[in-house]
Amino acid sequence: MKVLVSNIMMLNDQDRFDAILRDRGITPIWPEVNQFMDEAQCLEFAGEVDGWLAGDDQITETVLKAFLPRLKVISKWGTGIDSIDLKTAKDLGVPICNSPGAFRDAVSEYAIGLLLAATRRLARTDRMIRQGEWPKGRFPGMTGKTMGVIGYGAIGQGVGQRARGLGMEVIANDPFMAETLDVAPDGAALVTFEALLEQADVICLCCNQSAENYHLINADTLARARDGVILCNVARGGLVDEAALIAALKSGKVAAAALDVFEVEPLPTDHPLLGFENVAVSSHNANSTVQAIEYVHENTLNNLWKHLEV
Numbered sequence: 001m002k003v004l005v006s007n008i009m010m011l012n013d014q015d016r017f018d019a020i021l022r023d024r025g026i027t028p029i030w031p032e033v034n035q036f037m038d039e040a041q042c043l044e045f046a047g048e049v050d051g052w053l054a055g056d057d058q059i060t061e062t063v064l065k066a067f068l069p070r071l072k073v074i075s076k077w078g079t080g081i082d083s084i085d086l087k088t089a090k091d092l093g094v095p096i097c098n099s100p101g102a103f104r105d106a107v108s109e110y111a112i113g114l115l116l117a118a119t120r121r122l123a124r125t126d127r128m129i130r131q132g133e134w135p136k137g138r139f140p141g142m143t144g145k146t147m148g149v150i151g152y153g154a155i156g157q158g159v160g161q162r163a164r165g166l167g168m169e170v171i172a173n174d175p176f177m178a179e180t181l182d183v184a185p186d187g188a189a190l191v192t193f194e195a196l197l198e199q200a201d202v203i204c205l206c207c208n209q210s211a212e213n214y215h216l217i218n219a220d221t222l223a224r225a226r227d228g229v230i231l232c233n234v235a236r237g238g239l240v241d242e243a244a245l246i247a248a249l250k251s252g253k254v255a256a257a258a259l260d261v262f263e264v265e266p267l268p269t270d271h272p273l274l275g276f277e278n279v280a281v282s283s284h285n286a287n288s289t290v291q292a293i294e295y296v297h298e299n300t301l302n303n304l305w306k307h308l309e310v
Contacts, residue, residue: 001308002027004045006037007055007077007300009293020301024310026051035265036083039063051304053077054084061088068092073307077300078287079103082208082236097303099296101154103287108158110286111204111234112166114258115142117280119230124277140255143167148200150193150216151207151235152177152184159204160188171196174207197221202230209236219244228255234286237261246272249279260286 003026010017014030021028029049031037036056046066052074059074064085074084076098089096117123120139128135147163149156152174160170170188173196177184184190191199203225207213217231218241231254233240242263248254259273260282273279287293 001025001051001310002029002049003051003053003304003308004029004031004049005053006031006033006042006057007053008033008035009055009077009297010053010300017297024305026308026310051075051308053300053304056080056083059084059089061085064088064092064094068094073097073304075300075303075307078296080208080236082210095307097300097307099299102296102299103292104154104158106289106292107155107206107234107286108162110260110282111155111159111206111232111258112162114234114260114280114282114286115202115204115230115232115256118232118256118258118278121277123280142202145169145201146171146199147202147204148173148191148196149188149204149206150174150196151205152188152190153206155234156204156206157184157186157188159206160184160186163202163204168202171199194224197225199226200229201226202232204232205235205239207235207239209238214238215241215244217241217245219247222248222253225253227253229253230256230258232258234260237263237265237284242273249273249276256280260284 003021005028011033018028029045039058039060039062042057042059042063043066047070050070050072054074054076071094073095079098079100079102081096081098084096086096121137125135143166145168147168147170149159149172152172156172163170171191172184172188173191173193178190182190216239222244245254245257256278258280261284265284
């Protein structure tokens with residue numbers, strides 16, 4: 001029995017997981033991966049594996065059909081499964097497993113940290129002090145502002161909880177939740193996307209990326225947002241049109257940006273976003289607490305064992 005291991009987290013700890021898989025009688029296949037495998041690289045392993053410990057790989061209809069009839073399960077490391085053609089997987093009877101809700105606390109606390117880094121210039125102040133300076137900048141705080149969260153699942157609600165701890169009002173946009181509710185389970189008002197743009201001082205993206213919401217934050221939506229809006233993205237890079245964000249940062253329409261994800265990753269060293277002092281950047285790593293990662297490791301493997309019956 002063979003399993004393809006293409007998620008970065010297990011690849012970075014290959015010796016450990018190689019031993020775990022072999023102890024179960026499984027032969028792991030370890031590809032060379034730069035963040036994720038595109039369709040062409042996925043197809044290199046078609047027909048060779050019984051299971052797949054996947055990352056953000058482009059698992060398209062073509063890929064799924066090519067891996068059958070041998071493939072029995074795709075156990076995705078993490079929560080997001082937007083890179084997988086779920087309809088085709090369902091039609092073909094390929095189980096797709098993930099770890100929903102696993103990163104609620106890890107990502108939501110990181111979002112707040114990034115926001116403070118962007119607005120209060122925490123990292124820059126640290127660097128300046130190390131260089132012998134003693135800056136006394138004055139920057140906006142979060143208290144009394146309105147936090148608008150787009151995507152109010154586990155992570156979004158975690159952001160809402162922490163924003164309230166800073167003295168913020170919380171509103172949320174979640175079309176799926178709004179189908180049955182007027183108010184979120186934690187009491188946050190559910191509003192339309194348009195209303196959120198009009199009311200939010202801070203916009204935090206916590207939603208999945210889909211064909212429908214690609215470049216959700218663009219020149220038009222930023223123009224309709226409040227002047228001096230602050231943007232935080234801990235979801236997916238494709239939700240933000242980076243060219244539009246750069247223009248809005250230059251004009252002052254966007255007062256600060258806190259970004260863990262980007263349209264191209266790793267972020268190029270000459271990327272224009274790196275030229276702004278009011279932009280805090282991170283390496284698509286908001287989920288990286290020891291507790292959360294170990295839980296997802298275990299759950300991802302358990303999903304695999306269950307479907308391979310090993």
